[in-house]
Amino acid sequence: MDASVIIAGAGPTGLMLAGELRLAGVDVIVLDRLAERTGESRGLGFTTRTMEVFDQRGLLHRLGPMGTSNAGHFGGLPVDFGVLDSIHQAAKTVPQSDTETMLENWARSLGADIRRGHELVDLHDHGGHVEVRALDPQGAESTLTAPYLVGCDGGRSTVRKTAGFDFPGTEATVEMYLADIRGVDLEPRLIGETYPGGMVMSGPLGNRGVTRIIVCERGTPPRRRTEPPTFAEVAAAWQRITGTDIAHAEHEWVSAFGDATRLVTAYRRGRILLAGDAAHIHLPAGGQGMNTGIQDAVNLGWKLAAVVRGHAPEELLDTYHGERHPVGERLMMNTRAQGLLFLSGDEMQPLRDVLTELIRYEEVSRHLAGMVSGLEIRYDVGPGRHPLLGLRMPHLELVGDRHKTSSTELLRAGRGVLLDLEDSAVLRDRAAAWSDRVDIVTAAPHGVPAAGPLAGTSAVLVRPDGHVAWAAPGSHHDLPMALERWFGPSRTQHS
Structure with a gap:
């Protein structure tokens, strides 16, 4: 191979x-x-x-x-993403x-x-x-x-x-243009601002003097293209919709896309x-x-x-x-x-x-x-009542024997993590046969509120992708069963 x-x-x-x-x-x-x-x-x-x-x-x-923001939209309607827990x-x-x-x-x-x-x-x-x-x-x-x-x-x-x-x-029903341009002063237009002839959007790309525009002219069927559209096509559509001439702008690149699903x-x-x-x-x-x-x-x-x-x-x-x-x-x-x-x-x-x-x-x-x-995603990882099962493990500051860490840092190596929050020797012993694939970490939460999904949690098994596969108390299946399901048979079973 x-x-x-x-x-x-x-x-x-x-x-x-x-x-x-x-x-x-x-x-x-x-x-x-x-x-x-x-x-x-x-x-x-x-x-x-x-x-x-x-x-x-x-x-x-x-x-x-990088610039970050909680401002978002759904179909052009403003939505505050600050309501999310992250x-x-x-x-x-x-x-x-x-x-x-x-x-x-x-x-x-x-x-x-x-x-x-x-x-x-x-x-x-x-x-x-x-x-x-x-x-x-x-x-x-x-x-x-x-x-x-x-x-x-x-x-x-x-x-x-x-x-x-x-x-x-479904096939595409519309064709949209995207272009990054220079040398034209356009006021920002948010997605969702519609005109009788269609929809346009514009906004600066950082501080490079580049403006991104998107154009969708209503009633124009999509074309089967083998090459990108010309900027002349984009500028003409922009002018038909907005009445503004941008044909003199310099363009870095131009593309066309549709709404095929x-x-x-x-x-x-x-x-x-x-x-x-x-x-x-x-x-x-x-x-x-x-x-x-x-x-x-x-x-x-x-x-x-x-x-x-x-x-x-x-x-x-x-x-x-x-x-x-x-x-x-x-x-x-x-x-x-x-x-x-x-x-x-x-x-x-x-x-x-x-x-x-x-x-x-x-x-x-x-x-x-x-x-x-994507924060709503919950995978079916097995039966149980713990509120974190199937969800991504939230960021948790941790204090171990020798240093501070976090649930996020523990995933750096791309391995599974069994987080023992109550220093349980019995728990660690049950997981020891998977230690070649799963890091077993004993640590205490640092500054975790009394309420929330981690309240009363004694241990969490986190997959390498960050999703919780087992948690105690609240999971109906035993820890070794969860370890075998997601990480395969133990070393003892292999041997």
């Missing part, structure tokens, strides 16, 4: 997955058809959940200073190109083999391994084999098409898996696409590593689809709903008015903000 895992696509999803696999000691090859990154940034910033994910891997400092706010000013650079540097520092200019052109799942054919920058063909292949190669995924994944959904019926077929846009495409409402892909990678990485290394049975990979496909379904639902709100005409105004009233209620704001940010 050339590697344990081959990843197609070196965007944020593929790079995040490569880093997660390398943290677990799994050798990985990443193939990307582009010889170098484009420098284009369709995504700007991260949701609160992605901020938490990057923090748990110690990656936030690699991005330097130590982080959403990042608003980080270009996707910076995110990709950071993730590539991190993955390479861990030993990932990233091959740019190598395009996957064919594949075959032989049952015991996957074989792929790729073309190098000179057009020479090579064959690579690995036990597993993951397609992170975007909305037009070669892996998805060639492997025969079903990809049902599709979700694969399965995230896994045998030894081939999909993540990110390869598994789901949708209107980019609320900046959820890149963030969902990164979170797909964090859910999959530790599971795939456990299977590859022989720690866990292959059935663990079924939980990837079981947990992330419902997330994809809600992503499809909420982006379609948002598109109706900010792309429709005056006929939608009564609904906008009603939702504006409802959003004033904190419970409604919390629900919508949790949906867009």
Whole structure:
């Protein structure tokens, strides 16, 4: 085998997955058809959940200073994300190109083999391994084999098409333009500000003198393009909608996209898996696409590593689809709903008015903000009544025997964590047979309020992706059962 895992696509999803696999000691090859990154940034910033994910891997400092805010929207209607329970706010000013650079540097520092200019052109799942054919920058063909292949190669995924994944959904009904321009003074226009002829948005990108604009002209059917639109097309549409001439502006890049909505019926077929846009495409409402892909990678990485290394049975990979496909379904639902709100005409105004009233209620704001940010996600990890089961472990300051730490820092290495909050020798002894995969940490909470989800909690088992798999008291199944379910048989059972 050339590697344990081959990843197609070196965007944020593929790079995040490569880093997660390398943290677990799994050798990985990443193939990307582009010889170098484009420098284009369709995504700007991260949701609160992605901020938490990057923090748990110690990656936030690699991005330097960033603007954060609790201001958000749902379909163009303002929503205060400050109602959510997180130590982080959403990042608003980080270009996707910076995110990709950071993730590539991190993955390479861990030993990932990233091959740019190598395009996957064919594949075959032989049952015991996957074989792929790729073309190098000179057009020479090579064959690579690995036990597993993951397609992170975007909305037009070669892996998805060639492997025969079903990809049902709806075709695009509109075409939208995106452009980053210079040399024009435009007042900021928030998403959701509609005109008789369509919708436009504009806003500065940091302090670089660059303005991002988005244009959607009502009644214009989407085109099947093989090349990006010209800036002349974008400027003409802007003028028809707003009456303002921006044709004299300089443009850094231009792109077109639509509101097609599709979700694969399965995230896994045998030894081939999909993540990110390869598994789901949708209107980019609320900046959820890149963030969902990164979170797909964090859910999959530790599971795939456990299977590859022989720690866990292959059935663990079924939980990837079981947990992330419902997330994809809600992503499809909420982006379609948002598109109706900010792309429709005056006929939608009564609904906008009603939702504006409802959003004033904190419970409604919390629900919508949790949906867009990803903080609402709760996985089915087994029976139990503990309020944290299936949710992501909240940030908790801890005091151990010798030093202070936190629940976030304990996840840096990408391993499971059994957090013993009451210094129980019996608990630690029951988990000792999994200590090669799970860090057993005894620490006391520092400054935790009497109320809240951790009130009365004596121990928590946290998966490498940060989600709580078991907690005491309140879980109906025994700790060894939870450890075996998520981390495979113990060393004793293996021997």
